[in-house]
Amino acid sequence: xxxxxxxxxxxxxxxxxxxxxxxxxxxxxxxxxxxxxxxxxxxxxxxxxxxxxxxxxxxxxxxxxxxxxxxxxxxxxxxxxxxxxxxxxxxxxxxxxxxxxxxxxxxxxxxxxxxxxxxxxxxxxxxxxxxxxxxxxxxxxxxxxxxxxxxxxxxxxxxxxxxxxxxxxxxxxxxxxxxxxxxxxxxxxxxxxxxxxxxxxxxxxxxxxxxxxxxxxxxxxxxxxxxxxxxxxxxxxxxxxxxxxxxxxxxxxxxxxxxxxxxxxxxxxxxxxxxxxxxxxxxxxxxxxxxxxxxxxxxxxxxxxxxxxxxxxxxxxxxxxxxxxxxxxxxxxxxxxxxxxxxxxxxxxxxxxxxxxxxxxxxxxxxxxxxxxxxxxxxxxxxxxxxxxxxxxxxxxxxxxxxxxxxxxxxxxxxxxxxxxxxxxxxxxxxxxxxxxxxxxxxxxxxxxxxxxxxxxxxxxxxxxxxxxxxxxxxxxxxxxxxxxxxxxxxxxxxxxxxxxxxxxxxxxxxxxxxxxxxxxxxxxxxxxxxxxxxxxxxxxxxxxxxxxxxxxxxxxxxxxxxxxxxxxxxxxxxxxxxxxxxxxxxxxxxxxxxxxxxxxxxxxxxxxxxxxxxxxxxxxxxxxxxxxxxxxxxxxxxxxxxxxxxxxxxxxxxxxxxxxxxxxxxxxxxxxxxxxxxxxxxxxxxxxxxxxxxxxxxxxxxxxxxxxxxxxxxxxxxxxxxxxxxxxxxxxxxxxxxxxxxxxxxxxxxxxxxxxxxxxxxxxxxxxxxxxxxxx
Numbered sequence: 001x002x003x004x005x006x007x008x009x010x011x012x013x014x015x016x017x018x019x020x021x022x023x024x025x026x027x028x029x030x031x032x033x034x035x036x037x038x039x040x041x042x043x044x045x046x047x048x049x050x051x052x053x054x055x056x057x058x059x060x061x062x063x064x065x066x067x068x069x070x071x072x073x074x075x076x077x078x079x080x081x082x083x084x085x086x087x088x089x090x091x092x093x094x095x096x097x098x099x100x101x102x103x104x105x106x107x108x109x110x111x112x113x114x115x116x117x118x119x120x121x122x123x124x125x126x127x128x129x130x131x132x133x134x135x136x137x138x139x140x141x142x143x144x145x146x147x148x149x150x151x152x153x154x155x156x157x158x159x160x161x162x163x164x165x166x167x168x169x170x171x172x173x174x175x176x177x178x179x180x181x182x183x184x185x186x187x188x189x190x191x192x193x194x195x196x197x198x199x200x201x202x203x204x205x206x207x208x209x210x211x212x213x214x215x216x217x218x219x220x221x222x223x224x225x226x227x228x229x230x231x232x233x234x235x236x237x238x239x240x241x242x243x244x245x246x247x248x249x250x251x252x253x254x255x256x257x258x259x260x261x262x263x264x265x266x267x268x269x270x271x272x273x274x275x276x277x278x279x280x281x282x283x284x285x286x287x288x289x290x291x292x293x294x295x296x297x298x299x300x301x302x303x304x305x306x307x308x309x310x311x312x313x314x315x316x317x318x319x320x321x322x323x324x325x326x327x328x329x330x331x332x333x334x335x336x337x338x339x340x341x342x343x344x345x346x347x348x349x350x351x352x353x354x355x356x357x358x359x360x361x362x363x364x365x366x367x368x369x370x371x372x373x374x375x376x377x378x379x380x381x382x383x384x385x386x387x388x389x390x391x392x393x394x395x396x397x398x399x400x401x402x403x404x405x406x407x408x409x410x411x412x413x414x415x416x417x418x419x420x421x422x423x424x425x426x427x428x429x430x431x432x433x434x435x436x437x438x439x440x441x442x443x444x445x446x447x448x449x450x451x452x453x454x455x456x457x458x459x460x461x462x463x464x465x466x467x468x469x470x471x472x473x474x475x476x477x478x479x480x481x482x483x484x485x486x487x488x489x490x491x492x493x494x495x496x497x498x499x500x501x502x503x504x505x506x507x508x509x510x511x512x513x514x515x516x517x518x519x520x521x522x523x524x525x526x527x528x529x530x531x532x533x534x535x536x537x538x539x540x541x542x543x544x545x546x547x548x549x550x551x552x553x554x555x556x557x558x559x560x561x562x563x564x565x566x567x568x569x570x571x572x573x574x575x576x577x578x579x580x581x582x583x584x585x586x587x588x589x590x591x592x593x594x595x596x597x598x599x600x601x602x603x604x605x606x607x608x609x610x611x612x613x614x615x616x617x618x619x620x621x622x623x624x625x626x627x628x629x630x631x632x633x634x635x636x637x638x639x640x641x642x643x644x645x646x647x648x649x650x651x652x653x654x655x656x657x658x659x660x661x662x663x664x665x666x667x668x669x670x671x672x673x674x675x676x677x678x679x680x681x682x683x684x685x686x687x688x689x690x691x692x693x694x695x696x697x698x699x700x701x702x703x704x705x706x707x708x709x710x711x712x713x714x715x716x717x718x719x720x721x722x723x724x725x726x727x728x729x730x731x732x733x734x735x736x737x738x739x740x741x742x743x744x745x746x747x748x749x750x751x752x753x754x755x756x757x758x759x760x761x762x763x764x765x766x767x768x769x770x771x772x773x774x775x776x777x
Contacts, residue, residue, distance in 0.1 A: 040106075047156060049096065055087050068129065109162040110128050111130040167197070188265055190529065190534045203269055203271065208224055227241045266332070267331060275308075277307060318375065318378075332385055334385070430479060435638055437561075438562060453563060477502070492534050547613070555615045569584065570584050618769065629662040630662075641679050650732055654763075663748040663768070676764075678727065704753040711747050
């Protein structure tokens with residue numbers, strides 16, 4: 001079913017009443033733990049017993065229903081070890097079974113379904129295969145509310161359900177970092193289990209070309225590999241370059257497209273143009289504006305200046321590529337990117353300037369519009385529709401284009417106001433490369449926090465649109481750009497559980513969405529993610545400890561979780577916390593040598609892991625870079641070290657435009673010893689002329705100094721600690737020096753001197769101890 005048909009069906013459908021969940025006092029579970037929350041649900045009496053003897057019945061000759069029944073059986077086997085037999089026909093008298101049936105439901109939407117669960121049986125009804133599948137998913141969810149194996153009791157309920165939006169998506173960036181086929185399948189499984197139906201696959205960018213194109217083999221032989229910047233790109237034993245590489249064969253793509261389709265998911269491919277094109281131009285420079293595009297820059301992040309040449313030869317090349325792409329992907333939509341195309345190379349080219357005059361377009365933005373419209377004509381000639389990022393609005397929107405709005409919701413508003421369809425994917429609320437809490441335990445990424453609740457609270461119905469214009473909003477999607485997601489596990493942890501909040505936003509009627517209800521369902525959702533085998537971030541639920549010196553040689557331990565859900569229980573006797581352990585209410589006073597063990601509980605269910613915090617005076621006198629205050633708001637990252645090549649790496653909080661940290665409220669009544677662990681990271685960021693704006697402070701020693709200033713970064717310099725070998729890397733180094741007594745409490749500003757931003761010196765942690773005592777562990 002095409003998205004056009006889904007959208008038309010959505011417009012014709014009347015809105016359905018929202019399900020009223022039991023209020024999420026966090027001590028009580030909701031009536032149902034279904035996520036997304038269904039449009040309507042009526043609780044019944046009793047439960048249905050799902051056992052090893054349960055069978056699933058389908059009408060004779062209904063091939064689609066039989067396939068869905070087999071999927072449900074397979075899903076139940078993976079989750080609970082039960083594999084119901086699939087049988088054609090009807091259950092015998094008195095047999096408590098599951099049945100899939102064709103029939104009308106209250107909504108005209110293609111994915112609508114009904115589920116009726118009673119002690120005597122379960123009936124899933126839908127007119128279309130998509131509805132049968134989503135009904136089966138709901139039954140599976142009700143059978144998987146914990147991680148237990150064996151029989152399950154499904155609550156009696158009547159569900160009448162249909163989606164809010166036709167497009168409920170996730171964008172996976174495989175260009176910056178490459179994921180295995182098995183990881184993508186795991187993500188698809190988890191998407192399907194939460195009724196998401198679009199995987200937007202970002203296959204091409206400056207850092208890599210990831211799709212086999214048989215007519216142009218150098219796209220993968222040359223364009224699919226790079227050498228990472230810094231120490232990560234060199235073998236520490238031989239000094240030889242280490243390639244980061246990978247691409248998907250056409251057979252693998254067909255396998256994934258079929259795997260997704262069987263789960264109700266359409267894969268929409270993205271082939272970027274006219275910018276984000278360094279990787280293909282390294283392979284085929286004749287189609288670009290530069291004779292020799294620099295391969296070395298493929299290890300950088302940021303916005304690159306390399307553009308396709310707007311020529312007939314280039315369009316021959318791109319059309320050939322698009323033809324192979326459209327042969328592989330049967331999706332209605334083909335994504336052409338169109339974002340962040342820096343026009344400097346076009347501006348500097350007399351040939352391109354002459355072309356602008358000949359075409360009669362206003363400027364380089366008009367030329368990009370011409371470029372995109374030419375691509376659209378080829379896509380339309382194959383019976384497909386074009387979609388692109390909201391920059392395709394600039395210079396005039398292609399006639400039949402759909403806009404994916406990433407720079408806020410304004411692009412969607414503009415597109416819908418012009419009668420074009422749009423998908424909401426705004427930065428930063430729906431960008432999964434943002435941290436989920438302030439904890440240093442979060443995976444690296446952009447330092448701005450976008451919590452699970454922030455994602456859940458996103459308003460997918462912009463107030464700036466009229467009701468008629470809102471009909472052009474196809475839906476929403478989360479975007480996972482993977483610059484800082486070096487591993488598949490990290491990608492999954494940055495994506496989940498936030499993508500499940502997107503699923504509820506996209507499916508559940510606006511009036512039926514409730515954060516407290518969603519939060520109360522999290523223990524069941526965690527069990528399902530575990531069963532599905534997808535990694536997910538637990539840090540925002542978990543207690544984080546802040547240790548500070550206290551009177552009498554004690555240490556104050558304050559506990560808080562990023563999301564503030566549930567209640568925190570703790571022990572100091574070495575035992576794992578339970579629901580019966582002490583309830584945290586205020587900072588604890590703990591003797592050094594003890595360990596505070598903590599865990600969050602939501603109702604009776606644990607949420608997240610047990611977290612252990614050894615208590616010592618040194619820990620109370622130490623702050624990591626995430627606990628220090630960053631001075632600016634330029635390029636703020638939780639940035640991973642480039643070393644070692646294998647194994648764990650340090651992660652630093654830093655503003656690359658102003659590497660500067662502040663220790664708030666240091667007690668300088670007496671002289672102190674400052675001990676700092678420092679690292680060095682390559683400056684592999686394409687930021688153009690803005691690089692010259694990064695402040696450099698002249699060093700007095702060959703390797704530079706750590707400077708300490710009093711009460712602000714413009715204050716008096718009270719220490720300059722030579723860095724020596726600690727600055728040379730690639731491993732972390734330690735430096736120390738004396739901070740004089742300054743009479744009372746002051747803020748300390750910490751910066752480095754350096755001759756260049758390459759490499760950039762960064763703080764890992766800082767300790768302030770009594771003068772003469774080392775801060776080293």
